[in-house]
Amino acid sequence: MKTRLYKVTEIATNKVRIIEATSVATAMKHIADTTHTCTVIGGVDAVNLIAEGVKLESAVAKDAEL
Secondary structure, three states: OOOEEEEEEOOOOOOEEEEEEOOHHHHHHHHHHHHOOOOOOOHHHHHHHHHOOOOOOOOHHHHHHO
C-alpha cells in the first residue's frame, strides 16, 4: 500500500508533526489515538455535560466529506 508524508498542525498550539500514512484520515486517526479518547455516552450523561457548559458539536456534515 502506498504511503505519503502528511504535515499535521495542532491549531491551538501550532505544534507540527510529520506522519507517514496511507491517507489523511489515517494520519488524523494516528494523531487522535495519541491525544484523545472517544467513548459512546448515554442521553443522561450528555444532558449533564451540556448543563455543565460543554458544547454539543456535530460532525455529521464532515463525515460526508471523507
